[in-house]
Amino acid sequence: MKTFLLAFGATAAALIAAVPAISQSSALKGHNSNAPVDVAADRIEVQDRADRAVFSGNVVVKQAELTLTAPRLTVAYSNSGGIEIERIDGSGGVTVRSPSETASGQFAIYDINSRLITLIGNVHLVRGDSNVSGGRLVINLRDGTAVMDGGAPAGVKSQGGRVTGTFTVPQRRD
Numbered sequence: 001m002k003t004f005l006l007a008f009g010a011t012a013a014a015l016i017a018a019v020p021a022i023s024q025s026s027a028l029k030g031h032n033s034n035a036p037v038d039v040a041a042d043r044i045e046v047q048d049r050a051d052r053a054v055f056s057g058n059v060v061v062k063q064a065e066l067t068l069t070a071p072r073l074t075v076a077y078s079n080s081g082g083i084e085i086e087r088i089d090g091s092g093g094v095t096v097r098s099p100s101e102t103a104s105g106q107f108a109i110y111d112i113n114s115r116l117i118t119l120i121g122n123v124h125l126v127r128g129d130s131n132v133s134g135g136r137l138v139i140n141l142r143d144g145t146a147v148m149d150g151g152a153p154a155g156v157k158s159q160g161g162r163v164t165g166t167f168t169v170p171q172r173r174d
Contacts, residue, residue, distance in 0.1 A: 119136070
């Protein structure tokens with residue numbers, strides 16, 4: 001997913017150490033969440049009465065320039081005259097990629113209706129040589145904001161309530 005990090009410079013590194021959350025502009029701003037969703041997996045189990053499908057084994061989801069991979073994925077849909085995907089839940093170690101960024105975590109939720117992507121549990125975000133780690137990352141595809149904090153729900157592995165990061169800075173010649 002065109003994730004979330006712009007190279008902040010030296011000031012951002014100091015800020016990350018001082019505050020429990022970081023917010024910035026996401027490269028996924030304007031992502032076309034109306035684009036078709038392509039899913040490939042080793043296995044699919046359709047639970048039509050529950051309006052969901054469970055994909056397992058090397059799951060790959062693509063929507064426009066966004067790619068999500070996971071061992072297991074549950075797709076919730078509505079079936080009113082045609083199947084319309086509403087939510088995608090990934091588990092077992094999820095990676096979200098865009099052309100410029102990569103984010104990973106234990107779990108991911110892509111709420112297509114609200115245009116939010118949430119990664120939780122040992123979240124890592126990489127853009128170029130810069131990276132940020134924390135417990136939860138929420139990307140708003142509508143306005144392009146992304147917020148990472150150190151917290152994660154009970155029972156999910158976390159970074160101890162802190163956000164940490166390393167950022168590249170322009171190389172200057174003195």
